[in-house]
Amino acid sequence: MKHYIYQNEGWPHFTWEHQKINSLLTEVLTAKGFLFGQMSAVGLQPQDTAHLDNITKDIVTSAEIEGEKLNLQEVRSSIARKLGISIADSIPSKRNVDGLVDMMLDALHNYNAPLTDERLFGWHNCLFPTGYSGFFKIDVAMYRKDQKGPMQVVSGPIGMEKVHYVAPPAAEVPADMKDFLDYINNSSENLIIKAAVAHLWFVSIHPFDDGNGRITRAITDMLLTKSDNGSKRFYSMSAQIQKEKKAYYGILEKCQQGSLDITEWMEWFLICLKRALESASSATRIILLKYQFVNQANADLNPRQKKMIGLLFEGFNGKLTSSKWAKINKITQMTANRDITDLLGHGLLIKHGDGRSTHYTLPDKIKTEEEL
Incomplete structure (x- = not known):
């Protein structure tokens, strides 16, 4: 018993x-x-x-x-x-x-x-x-x-x-x-x-x-x-x-x-x-990195751009393409391309590949900081 x-x-x-x-x-x-x-x-x-x-x-x-x-x-x-x-x-x-x-x-x-x-x-x-x-x-x-x-x-x-x-x-x-x-x-x-x-x-x-x-x-x-x-x-x-x-x-x-x-x-x-x-x-460390990253860039981001940067920080599933950007945000391909081009200009995204293999990531500097 x-x-x-x-x-x-x-x-x-x-x-x-x-x-x-x-x-x-x-x-x-x-x-x-x-x-x-x-x-x-x-x-x-x-x-x-x-x-x-x-x-x-x-x-x-x-x-x-x-x-x-x-x-x-x-x-x-x-x-x-x-x-x-x-x-x-x-x-x-x-x-x-x-x-x-x-x-x-x-x-x-x-x-x-x-x-x-x-x-x-x-x-x-x-x-x-x-x-x-x-x-x-x-x-x-x-x-x-x-x-x-x-x-x-x-x-x-x-x-x-x-x-x-x-x-x-x-x-x-x-x-x-x-x-x-x-x-x-x-x-x-x-x-x-x-x-x-x-x-x-x-x-x-x-x-x-x-x-x-x-x-x-x-x-x-x-x-x-x-x-x-x-x-x-x-x-x-x-x-x-x-x-x-x-x-x-x-x-x-x-x-x-x-x-x-x-x-x-x-x-x-x-x-x-x-x-x-x-x-x-x-x-919290990732949140700090994200906000420091955006603030240091001195960029006036729209809600879609902030959302997508957030998703990349949290660990985006697969490769981020312009078509995925458009689908996630329920916008046209043209608007997605404008969002991405703006972020590329501010150094907040990095482009990889050409044509259909084109995809985007955060800058290598941020990846390195996340891994420390």
């Missing part, structure tokens, strides 16, 4: 090796300081774009971790509407997408508000506005009652399921959540450390019929936003977790069947967060 973390005497008083974890925390804070320093140099418009993109990533990848595939542009459009940001390619969004966005924006924008039962119930209702999870009716905006048996985390086909975790009995959830919320609202713990502890703690309580993983990551983002002093979202923890999904589930399962010494989980969380910050720094 498996032994679970909440069955340890002393639950939920977690411990960890402070020297080891504090050393990792210092590395995380250094990476965060470097990223935020980079972002301070790019100006407000790219900061707003990064903010919108990272909230979008958080929502899409958090759902993807649970096996739900969302339309990225639909999510981005919903966020933009709720933030009052105008984007050119906005599309309508479904009710469940708007609910996910409402939950995340509340977590990020109201990071200083107390986390209460009622607030969590509101988030849960946002996730399941119809009262159904897929084809199954669930208890919404209330803690689980285990009417159909113990809450289990399982995988595998029907009849061959593997049980990874059995959550605490429903009767224990209210008391467990009282302790959890008291820690979130009243503990003086470092906020990044608190985010790591809260992540494992909440998902181990598993207080709802469904949606526990997404709410766990919303709580994590709320605490990380608070640690950032409410700055715009320049990195995505959920996106990094999605990249390391197998390891994420593996460390959760191991620690949920272990002792109250959660050093191994804390290490994994902080290293994952550091990678998220470093990944964002790499992306």
Whole structure:
């Protein structure tokens, strides 16, 4: 019979090796300081774009971790509407997408508000506005009652399921959540450390019929936003977790069947967060290069030209030809040729080949800088 973390005497008083974890925390804070320093140099418009993109990533990848595939542009459009940001390619969004966005924006924008039962119930209702999870009716905006048996985390086909975790009995959830919320609202713990502890703690309580993983990551983002002093979202923890999904589930399962010494989980969380910050720094470096490149050229570019330079910086798929330029921008070949000729004159594009093999790239100087 498996032994679970909440069955340890002393639950939920977690411990960890402070020297080891504090050393990792210092590395995380250094990476965060470097990223935020980079972002301070790019100006407000790219900061707003990064903010919108990272909230979008958080929502899409958090759902993807649970096996739900969302339309990225639909999510981005919903966020933009709720933030009052105008984007050119906005599309309508479904009710469940708007609910996910409402939950995340509340977590990020109201990071200083107390986390209460009622607030969590509101988030849960946002996730399941119809009262159904897929084809199954669930208890919404209330803690689980285990009417159909113990809450289990399982995988595998029907009849061959593997049980990874059995959550605490429903009767224990209210008391467990009282302790959890008291820690979130009243503990003086470092906020990044608190985010790591809260992540494992909440998902181990598993207080709802469904949606526990997404709410766990919303709580994590709320605490990380608070640690950032409410700055715009320049990195995505959920996106990094999605990249390391197998390891994420593996460390959760191991620690949920272990002792109250959660050093191994804390290490994994902080290293994952550091990678998220470093990944964002790499992306920000390209943004800096792009804006410096355009500004140094002192060119008055039209929206199409800015868009295409952006695509080249992000890594254009295949070779950029004048016909692709026309198709992407929905313009005539003559207009595309004028756009390209203007950029060639400013030294912002380089022409390669002749005739049908003609294509265009960024100057070699920029390629070299990107590779450094």
